[in-house]
Structures are given as C-alpha cells and as structure tokens.
Amino acid sequence: MGERDPAADRPRRVAFVVTRSDSVGGVQVCIHGLAVGLRAAGHEVEVFAGGDGPFAELCERDGVRVTRLRHMLREIDPLRDPRGLAELHRELQRFRPELISSHSTKAGWFARAVARQLGVANVYTAHGWAFGWQRGAKATIARGMEIVTAPLADCIITVSEHDRRKALDAGVGRPLQVLTVHNAVTELEPASAFRADPGKQPARIVSVARLEAPKEPLLLLDALGDLAERSPALDWELELIGDGPLRPAIEARLAQARGWGNRVHLLGTRDDVPQRLAQAQLFVLCSRHEGFPISNLEAMRAGLPVISSEVGGVDEAIDRGVNGELVPPGDRRAWTRVLGELLADPAARTRMGSAGRTAFETRFNFELHLRRTWSVYHQALERHLDRLG
Structure with missing residues (x-):
C-alpha cells in the first residue's frame, strides 16, 4: 500500500x-x-x-x-x-x-x-x-x-x-x-507512562469490549471458571471494560461463581483505558467475529501479550507464539488451556509483550x-x- x-x-x-x-x-x-x-x-x-x-x-x-x-x-x-x-x-x-x-x-x-x-x-x-x-x-x-x-x-x-x-x-x-x-492507533506521550509490565505477578487480565454480540464475555468467564477449578493456586484477576446488554447476564454468572467471582471487576465504560492497560499483564478479546480489532492494537501499544479469538483479520496482527496466542472461536477448552499457560509463564508474557510493541511501532x-x-x-x-x- x-x-x-x-x-x-x-x-x-x-x-x-x-x-x-x-x-x-x-x-x-x-x-x-x-x-x-x-x-x-x-x-x-x-x-x-x-x-x-x-x-x-x-x-x-x-x-x-x-x-x-x-x-x-x-x-x-x-x-x-x-x-x-x-x-x-x-x-x-x-x-x-x-x-x-x-x-x-x-x-x-x-x-x-x-x-x-x-x-x-x-x-x-x-x-x-x-x-x-x-x-x-x-x-x-x-x-x-x-x-x-x-x-x-x-x-x-x-x-x-x-x-x-x-x-x-x-x-x-x-x-x-x-x-x-x-x-x-496513535502513540501516547510520554510512551513510557503507558507501558505495561507483563511479567509482573499476580497477573491482571484486561478485556476492552462492548458487552454485546459478537463479543463473548460469558465464554471468557466460563473458561476462567474452569481454570479456577483446575488451578486454584493460580493467582489472577480480570477487568472487563465496556458496557452493554450482556451486563446483567454477566452479573448473574458471577453471582453463581464458586470462589472466583470476586476476581472479576466490571468497570463499565472508561475514559482511562490506556492507564488500565498499563497496569495489566495480559489482554484478551473473546469474540465470534471481527474485522481488524483496534483493541488488540491498543494492547500491543502498551506492550501487552494478546490472547484473541482467531476470527477475521486478527491473525494479520497477532502472530501465534510471537506476540500472543490465537484461540478458535467458541472453543471454551482452548481458552482455558491458553489462559492457564500464559498466566503461569511471566517470561513468555514479557517476550510476547515486547514483540507486540515492536509490531505496533513498525506496522500499526x-x-x-x-x-x-x-x-x-x-x-x-x-x-x-x-x-x-
């Protein structure tokens, strides 16, 4: 081009x-x-x-x-x-x-x-x-x-x-x-003030998405619930940034969660998304279909690894194993597995976050x-x- x-x-x-x-x-x-x-x-x-x-x-x-x-x-x-x-x-x-x-x-x-x-x-x-x-x-x-x-x-x-x-x-x-x-996405100034430390433990996961189809926040919660039962010692928390018609269903699901619902925070629509990303260690986008999501690019700008549904043109920005991981859409078990692997591996998160930042600087x-x-x-x-x- x-x-x-x-x-x-x-x-x-x-x-x-x-x-x-x-x-x-x-x-x-x-x-x-x-x-x-x-x-x-x-x-x-x-x-x-x-x-x-x-x-x-x-x-x-x-x-x-x-x-x-x-x-x-x-x-x-x-x-x-x-x-x-x-x-x-x-x-x-x-x-x-x-x-x-x-x-x-x-x-x-x-x-x-x-x-x-x-x-x-x-x-x-x-x-x-x-x-x-x-x-x-x-x-x-x-x-x-x-x-x-x-x-x-x-x-x-x-x-x-x-x-x-x-x-x-x-x-x-x-x-x-x-x-x-x-x-x-636009560079933020000073860039260093908006850079994440993806290797920090415990890991904070952030998702920025409107709470409505085609996004699948309930699938993400199901996968994290499975992970909490499988690996109870793994320490993490999730911030869902965004609002929409699925919020009541999410609140109901969290109310039914056994021992992990308090790890999930519904923050609604925010005007400080770059600051929230800078405090995170992992970014996720769970969706049935996408074009070329800007939220993934915002996470890459912050130096975060990205786990995203493999839909649309997502794989043109996210290179599996390099700056993040790709999950087949709707695959709850795959989401549980990939989340568990990256949450347990701060070195991999750091390496992927750095690669994502480089991709942002040179391509996006x-x-x-x-x-x-x-x-x-x-x-x-x-x-x-x-x-x-």
Whole structure:
C-alpha cells in the first residue's frame, strides 16, 4: 500500500459519515483519528453521525465539527430510512465536500448513493462485512446491497486482507477498487507512562469490549471458571471494560461463581483505558467475529501479550507464539488451556509483550495509517475526475 502526506496536498473538504454516535468503538476511533489528523494537515473536515453520544462529544472536544443525524438508524427501517437518506443528502449538500468517507454498513449504503447524486468522490471503509456473520435472509440482503452499492464507490477500503478476500469472493467490488489499509492507533506521550509490565505477578487480565454480540464475555468467564477449578493456586484477576446488554447476564454468572467471582471487576465504560492497560499483564478479546480489532492494537501499544479469538483479520496482527496466542472461536477448552499457560509463564508474557510493541511501532502506528488512507483518498479523487472527464 502506498503512502501520501496529507499535509503536502492542497486543502480539501472531507466528510466522514458513520451510523452511530452513541458509543466509541473501533469504527469511531478510526474516524476520530483520521478527522483530527486531516484537520491538523490543513483540510476542512466534518463528521456526520447518527444520533448523539460520546463519539460526537469526543470529536467536538478535539475541534472537529459534527452534524448529528436524527434519522440515521443502525437497523433497516422502511419508514424512517427514506427520511434518513434525505437528511444525509441535505446536510452533505450544505457542506459541499470534495470527498465523502463513509464507515459502517448502513452509512456506507446511504453515503455512496448520496455521493453519486451530488457528483462527489467517495470512499467506503468496511470494518467487517455484515454478510460474513449474519445468517439467512439478512445475509442475502446484506450481500446484495454491497454488490449493488460497490460500483458507486471510487475506492473501497478493507481493514484486513481477510476482509478484502471475502469481498472479492462474494462479488463485492473489483480487485483494483478494493484496497486494504490495516487499522492503527496513535502513540501516547510520554510512551513510557503507558507501558505495561507483563511479567509482573499476580497477573491482571484486561478485556476492552462492548458487552454485546459478537463479543463473548460469558465464554471468557466460563473458561476462567474452569481454570479456577483446575488451578486454584493460580493467582489472577480480570477487568472487563465496556458496557452493554450482556451486563446483567454477566452479573448473574458471577453471582453463581464458586470462589472466583470476586476476581472479576466490571468497570463499565472508561475514559482511562490506556492507564488500565498499563497496569495489566495480559489482554484478551473473546469474540465470534471481527474485522481488524483496534483493541488488540491498543494492547500491543502498551506492550501487552494478546490472547484473541482467531476470527477475521486478527491473525494479520497477532502472530501465534510471537506476540500472543490465537484461540478458535467458541472453543471454551482452548481458552482455558491458553489462559492457564500464559498466566503461569511471566517470561513468555514479557517476550510476547515486547514483540507486540515492536509490531505496533513498525506496522500499526497511526501516522502510517493516515498516510496510507490519504493515498487511497487521493486515488479516489483522481478516479472520480477521470470518470467525469
């Protein structure tokens, strides 16, 4: 993937469109970083997000303008979706962008249609494909919508090679149109203040994830419960950072735990995640499907080893036995075994954490991501002009 310095090009008006503003997940972290980075490089940026919430507040705190879309909903709604499409058209027409960058499924469908109506270059970033994890009619509809709307995009970014292959195999996009730009995270300053000591005992495990599907916090608890029964002398604690509809079920499971429930701490949504990671010794992500999760990269930035479900493009960042371990999705016994091995081996945690930090510095830091993304944006602008020409 090529690189291009956004500060070297003339200022452009760039619109970012996303379905949800009520949470700050991987999609929102990506948009926030790009918006702040392009604004710092001299470009005019505005974010158009469905609803209100912490993401809109985060962007505005860092000087990025936000338009809140009242009718942009996550789920398909035949009654409100026409209003959502009209609202997005109206607001983008007001802003008069030269490039529209859309993220998340629903926003991607709407933004590509509006971009073609307005005659504006556009890039769609797929943070995973809905047709890859949904079943039945929903999967068929999602795949069909992606096939239909793909030609409306000048470029399509996938966050992993896994997702690029999945798109092309499904008939979504063309090989030269679909490009991979791996997710990345920003370095924190001073870096030493946010570095973990993974070899420290007893080990603190941290998971940062919204408590809802496709994440599987209950499977993680089951595996740790098995480990507590099998190896009662092994000392550990778990911090679950994030909130969501699975919280009551987690609380009920902990109430039933025999002798280990008090080792698990539900911290809810936090604004000090880097500090919590710096106090941890091991990071885990238990999930049924992912694109290219930013939470794993944040752990690597902190110098933590990562145990993650082997889904999506996770293995493009986590190298088994080098900077972490990969577990087959849904495999409770494998989770118990791998957790036990790393919790009992501080030297391995230290070695893997160091390798993860090196991978972050050389492959997944945000400055590289910004230049690579801007290179794709520049290609989209050129292709759009060629199409008009």
